[in-house]
Amino acid sequence: xxxxxxxxxxxxxxxxxxxxxxxxxxxxxxxxxxxxxxxxxxxxxxxxxxxxxxxxxxxxxxxxxxxxxxxxxxxxxxxxxxxxxxxxxxxxxxxxxxxxxxxxxxxxxxxxxxx
Amino acid sequence: xxxxxxxxxxxxxxxxxxxxxxxxxxxxxxxxxxxxxxxxxxxxxxxxxxxxxxxxxxxxxxxxxxxxxxxxxxxxxxxxxxxxxxxxxxxxxxxxxxxxxxxxxxxxxxxxxx
Numbered sequence: 001x002x003x004x005x006x007x008x009x010x011x012x013x014x015x016x017x018x019x020x021x022x023x024x025x026x027x028x029x030x031x032x033x034x035x036x037x038x039x040x041x042x043x044x045x046x047x048x049x050x051x052x053x054x055x056x057x058x059x060x061x062x063x064x065x066x067x068x069x070x071x072x073x074x075x076x077x078x079x080x081x082x083x084x085x086x087x088x089x090x091x092x093x094x095x096x097x098x099x100x101x102x103x104x105x106x107x108x109x110x111x112x113x114x115x
Numbered sequence: 116x117x118x119x120x121x122x123x124x125x126x127x128x129x130x131x132x133x134x135x136x137x138x139x140x141x142x143x144x145x146x147x148x149x150x151x152x153x154x155x156x157x158x159x160x161x162x163x164x165x166x167x168x169x170x171x172x173x174x175x176x177x178x179x180x181x182x183x184x185x186x187x188x189x190x191x192x193x194x195x196x197x198x199x200x201x202x203x204x205x206x207x208x209x210x211x212x213x214x215x216x217x218x219x220x221x222x223x224x225x226x227x228x229x
Contacts, residue, residue, distance in 0.1 A: 035219075040124070042204055042221040043159065059116065059218075090158065102147055102208070104217065106158040 003027070004107040006091050012113045013081050021076040021110050023091030031094045032074040033104065034058075034066060036087040043090065049074055081114040088112075117142045119207050121220025128195050129228055136223045138205035139187040145207040148181060148188045149217070153202045162203075163190070195227045 004025045013019050023032065034046040035058075045058030049068040063085060067075045078085055091107040118141040128134045140148075149164035165172045165179045165188065172179050176195075181188040192199055202224050206217040 040221060042121075043219040045216070045218075048216060058216075102149070102164070103161045104149075106160070108158050 004091060004093055004105050006089075006107040006110050008110060009108065010111045012115065014115050015082055017081050017114075019078045019081055019112070021089055021091075021112070023074045023076070023107055025072055025091075025093045025105075025107075027093055027095070027105060028071070029093035029095040029098070029105070030071065031096070032068065033092040033094075034064075034074065034076045035090045035092065036060065036085075037090060037109075038087050046076065046089075078112075078114075081112075083114045086112060086114045117145060117207055117209060117218040119205060119218050119220040121205050121223060123223060124221065125224045125226070127226045127228060130195060130197060132195055134192045134195055134199070134225055134227075136190045136203055136205070136225070137187060138189070138207075138220050139185075140207040140218075141186070142207070142209060143183075143186060144209045145186075147208045148179070149206050150177075150179060150190050151204045151206065151219075153204065153222075155201070159204060192225075195225075197227050197229065200225060200227045 007022045031050050033048040035043040037043050044060050046064050047066040048056050065077045089110045092104040094104045121138045146167035151159040152162045153159040163174050163179050165181050176193050178191045202222045204222050205220040208217045
């Protein structure tokens with residue numbers, strides 16, 4: 001099945017460390033997104049990309065960077081992790097021109113803990 | 116930017132009863148309103164969506180209504196079942212070029228009790 005995958009699924013790191021979260025998809029979608037989920041705050045958009053080399057900031061991009069080197073891969077980096085970046089991170093994809101329309105398909109999530 | 120408010124944050128209903136979750140949005144240009152369901156430990160999944168040219172949409176036990184004038188939309192679940200227990204998120208987006216850029220509400224945790 002075409003899917004969205006994320007690695008790692010769980011990660012514990014220390015304050016100040018650089019960390020990268022990876023997202024891969026086999027759906028052939030052009031659009032990819034990174035969200036973070038915190039209790040009581042819902043899903044907040046960090047960065048999004050509508051095509052390879054296209055990068056756009058979301059509502060909470062400070063402290064994060066992304067890379068979209070291929071259609072199938074979208075990486076999220078925390079250059080110097082801090083405790084308030086502890087959260088559940090989701091990658092998502094969409095293809096408005098395809099059969100899924102505007103539906104976003106989410107990966108399984110990465111639980112990140114910054115000590 | 117768009118702001119989406121969602122209420123209530125938690126909702127407990129007895130099996131067989133109806134559940135209603137309400138959302139309001141701020142940008143009158145928003146024209147696409149999906150609802151996602153997230154079961155415990157799982158990823159969010161789309162359950163129903165509505166566009167601004169439609170006032171109501173139904174899919175079996177779930178329905179969504181939209182009031183563009185008041186800028187609010189609601190999710191209705193009838194004959195609730197234990198498997199409906201989950202967190203539900205509403206969202207809104209604007210335009211065609213940016214149609215996939217969603218702003219989510221803060222979520223409603225629905226508990227269906229036996």
